[in-house]
Amino acid sequence: MERKVKLSIPKWQWDLGRLKKDPEKQFFLLTAFWFTLVVLGGFSDSFYFKESLSPTRSFIKVHGVVYSIWTLFYFIQCLMVASKNVQWHMFIGNLTLLLLILLFLTGYYTILKSAELRANDVKGGTLIEIAIGVSLAFLAIAKRKNDYQHKRLMLAAMTALTSAAVQRLARTYWNFDDNFWLIAGLYFAPLVALVIFDQLYFKKIRYFSLILLALLIFNYFANPHDFIFSTSFGKSLIEILQRLFLWV
Amino acid sequence: MKYFIIALLGVLSFQVVHAQQSLSEIEQHLRQKIEECLVKVYEGQPTAYAEYLADDVVMPEHNLRGKDMIYAMLETWDIPPTDYTVEFFPLVQVDSTYFFHYEVNETSGYKISYVEQWANDDNELKIKSLSIIASEPAMQTSGIGKTRFLISSFGLGIALFLLLMIYKKAIAWKGK
Numbered sequence: 001m002e003r004k005v006k007l008s009i010p011k012w013q014w015d016l017g018r019l020k021k022d023p024e025k026q027f028f029l030l031t032a033f034w035f036t037l038v039v040l041g042g043f044s045d046s047f048y049f050k051e052s053l054s055p056t057r058s059f060i061k062v063h064g065v066v067y068s069i070w071t072l073f074y075f076i077q078c079l080m081v082a083s084k085n086v087q088w089h090m091f092i093g094n095l096t097l098l099l100l101i102l103l104f105l106t107g108y109y110t111i112l113k114s115a116e117l118r119a120n121d122v123k124g125g126t127l128i129e130i131a132i133g134v135s136l137a138f139l140a141i142a143k144r145k146n147d148y149q150h151k152r153l154m155l156a157a158m159t160a161l162t163s164a165a166v167q168r169l170a171r172t173y174w175n176f177d178d179n180f181w182l183i184a185g186l187y188f189a190p191l192v193a194l195v196i197f198d199q200l201y202f203k204k205i206r207y208f209s210l211i212l213l214a215l216l217i218f219n220y221f222a223n224p225h226d227f228i229f230s231t232s233f234g235k236s237l238i239e240i241l242q243r244l245f246l247w248v
Numbered sequence: 249m250k251y252f253i254i255a256l257l258g259v260l261s262f263q264v265v266h267a268q269q270s271l272s273e274i275e276q277h278l279r280q281k282i283e284e285c286l287v288k289v290y291e292g293q294p295t296a297y298a299e300y301l302a303d304d305v306v307m308p309e310h311n312l313r314g315k316d317m318i319y320a321m322l323e324t325w326d327i328p329p330t331d332y333t334v335e336f337f338p339l340v341q342v343d344s345t346y347f348f349h350y351e352v353n354e355t356s357g358y359k360i361s362y363v364e365q366w367a368n369d370d371n372e373l374k375i376k377s378l379s380i381i382a383s384e385p386a387m388q389t390s391g392i393g394k395t396r397f398l399i400s401s402f403g404l405g406i407a408l409f410l411l412l413m414i415y416k417k418a419i420a421w422k423g424k
Binding site: 022023024026027030033034037041117118173174175176193196197200201 | 311391392393396400403407410411414415417418419421
């Protein structure tokens, strides 16, 4: 028997009824605004509204565009869920798989190429951060049937992937000196807010968001990248990555 | 012996004085070049600066190497015609290279600081390495600017208020 496959553009609607009632939808939409503004502010001087005398290199432009689209997608996806456009949310979700691959490739290339051009050591911490963020996002997509886990995994992924924006927000947009606790506060703010929200919303201890927070706290404070990339395995890994991405 | 030492000291002194005069002559020469160049730059020809660059010139802080790359950068400069003053700092010689630092102060308050390393390139002094730092008027070295403080405070205030409202609703939430 033939199967008819119908490809159609999802139906569009604008129903904010659920958003008005359900604080969970409101919370995640608020996080969408947060991440968008953090990225916009953090990269305003170096990318979006750059006034430097030197031109931006092409690979940085590509990296910036890809990560901007990712941030925009998070915002749009939260909006789609809030406005009851679930079909659109799933439709756009199919595109995020490709975007995640680009995110990983452009992110790693930027880190490795920048290190090569500046004759600096490769920033292992950022490599780990991107790997965590992309992995959490892939896991979020895999868990898309479970609303609860899907949303929280995506928020954790966004937290990991916007760490560079948070640092630049504090250092360049606000022009503060290197303030460790300010940057840590900004970085963990969305996840801490989520943990508090979950306890209030579900009226019982929900461990999932706590585990995600613990994972990122461990990565942030324990700095496992220092240990990993100081070993011979870690150094070989860097060499392999340089060969793969930079063809050296 | 006494007269030999006096004569030797005389020759050495002459060499030192001559070298000092050479340095000041070179400084005068470079000043004139820069002043002529700045006139053209502020007439809308920023690429006039490239005339003084060696082929293997570098701009380390922006990781630009070679005259072509820096020429391409100069082409992107958009400097409007404006009045300016130039403050030159003494030329410093290290072996056969000369380090030249000067600052251009525009009447708008914009300040551009140039640090150049000049050396002999095909019997002509050319720039081998340069650093250009531009700063806007009344730029703070640290601390947030007033506009950004207001925007950020407003944004963070709104976010915190909305978060508290959401928490309040979450406490009252009885399930779907």
